[in-house]
Amino acid sequence: MVNEEKQIYHCFGCAKGGDVFSFVQEIESMEFREVLKILAEKAGVQLEEFKGGQQAGDNKKRILDALELATKFYETQLVKGPGKEKIMDYLHGRAINDENIQKFRLGYAPAGWDNMLKFLSQRGYSLDEIEKTGLLVKKENGAGYYDRFRDRIMFPVMDIMGKVVGYSARVAPGQDESQAKYINTPESLVYHKSKVLYGLSLAKNEIKQKNYVLLVEGNLDVIASSQAGLGNVVAVSGTALTPDQVIMLKRYSENIAMLFDMDSAGQLAAQKSADLCLQKGVNVKIVTLADGKDAADVAQKNPELLLDAVRKSTPAMEYFFEQALKKHDRNSAEGKRNIAKDVLAHVVHIESQIEKSHWIKKIAHEVDVEEKVVNDVLKTVDSNSGKLTEENLPMAEKSSNFQKRSDILRDSMLGAIMRSAKVWEEIFDKENESEWVGREALISSVLRKGKEANFSFDQMLANIGDNATIERLRKIYFNTEFGFNDGISEYDENDVRQMAQGYIGQYIKELQKERLHSIIKEIEKAERSGDKEVLKKLMGQLTELSQAIK
Structure with missing residues (x-):
C-alpha cells in the first residue's frame, strides 16, 4: 500500500515499509546516497554537498541531455535515414523484431564525418561539450573534430535509471572487415564502463x-x-x-x-x-x-x-571439477596433479571457508591424497591470479619462512625433473656423479630410484617403502605444477627441460651462497681467536668461491 499524501508505504506481505526514500531504495535496490540524488534531481534541488557542486551537476546534465538527443537522432536515422534498409535487413536477419529494436533503442550512425557534430552544434552545444559526450574525436593535428561513430549500428548503453550514458557501436554490414567490429564510448563524466552493464x-x-x-x-x-x-x-x-x-x-x-x-x-x-x-x-x-x-x-x-x-545450468565449481576430470587421467600421478591444479585455481577464490573445505576434501578423495597435501598446495596459490604469489618460489609452502631457499629450490628442481621421464633420465646420466647431487640425500635418492623404476613416478613410489617419503615426494610433485603453470595445461619436454635446468643452476648457486655465508662466519670466528693459519685458508676459500658465484 502506498499513501501519496503522507508519502509512506507498507507491504503487508513482507512487512516492509517506510518513507519515499526507503521505498525507492527497496524498489530500485539502490544506496541511500543514490536515491537522494535521484529524488533531488526530480524535485529540481541541487545538492551542493556532493562532489563537484553546481558546475559539475550542470555539466553532467548537459552531457546526458546531449546523449539523449543523439540517441533520438540515431533512432530516426534507422527508420528514415539513408542506408536504413541494410541495417534493418541485418537486424531482422538476426531475428530481432521491431518491438525489441524500439525497446533497446537501437539506431544507426550514418556514414559521414560530421553528422553528429552538426546536429548537436545546431542545438546549442559547444565543441568542448560534444567532445565530452564521447561522440567526437579530435583530429591528430588538433585542428578540428570528426564523428566517432560513422556507418555503425548503435546500441545505447544506459545507467540503472535508463539514461543513455554511452554507446557500443557495431560496424555496418558490408563495411571493411579490417576495422574494429565494435567500438565503444570512451570514459567520460557520465560513462564508466566498469560500472555499467548493458540491459x-x-x-x-x-x-x-x-x-x-x-x-x-x-x-x-x-x-x-x-x-x-x-x-x-x-x-x-x-x-x-x-x-x-x-x-x-x-x-x-x-x-x-x-x-x-x-x-x-x-x-x-x-x-x-x-x-x-x-x-x-x-x-x-x-x-x-x-x-x-x-x-x-x-x-x-x-x-x-x-x-x-x-x-x-551447472554450479560453477561443479562445472570446473567435471571439466578437470574429463580432461585428465585420474589414475596417473600427472593426471591427478593436473586435476588438483585446475580445480584449486578456482577454489582459491571461494569466499566461504566451508565451501573451500568441501572442495579440498573432494579433490583429495578424487586424486587419492591426504587433505593436508591439497590444502598445502592451496596455500601457495595467489587468490588474485590463481597462481603462486610472486614472493613465493614454486615449491614454497605457507611455512616457507622457516625453509632455506636452497630447500625450496631443491624441491622445485625435483618436481620439474620428475615431470618427464626423458628429462629425468637425461639429468641422471649427466649429473648423477656431480658433487651437488651427493650433498643431499633426497636428490640422490630420486635420481637413483628413478633409474630403478625406469623413470616412472608411479613406479618409483611403489618401490619406496617409507610412507613419509612417499607423501613428501607426492607433495613436491603436486606443488611444482603450480610453479611453472602459466594458464597452459600441458608442456612439452623442452619446457620441462628448461625449467629443470634453470632450477639446477639456481640450486647450485644458492648452495654456493650458503657456503659463502658460512665461510664469512668462520672468518669472523678465526679473527676473534687470532688463528692466522685458519684465517689465511678461509680467505683463500672466500676468494675462490666469490669468483665462482660471479
Missing part, C-alpha cells in the same frame, strides 16, 4: 522476480535472449566483468548464471568472471551450449533450446 535498466525488475541474472557476452546476446523470453539478461559489453559490476548485480540477486561463447576466449572469460563472483560470495552457475554456438545464434534458431540450457 540492466530493462532487466532489473525481472532479475528481482526470478532471483537470478543471466550474464552474457554481447549486446545482441541480450536482445536475442530477451526476445526468447529471458528478460533477466545483461551483458558486460566488451570488457571483463568487474568487482563494481558484481556488487551492482548483488543488489538485485546473489545468483548469477553465465552464458559465454563456447570458444576458448569465451570460456576463459567465463572462468575469470566466475572466479570474481566466487570472491564476492555470489552463487554462480555456468550455462553451456552445444556445437560452439552463442546465445544469439541459439535464440534465433531455437529459443526453447536456450531456455532449456539455462534451466540445466
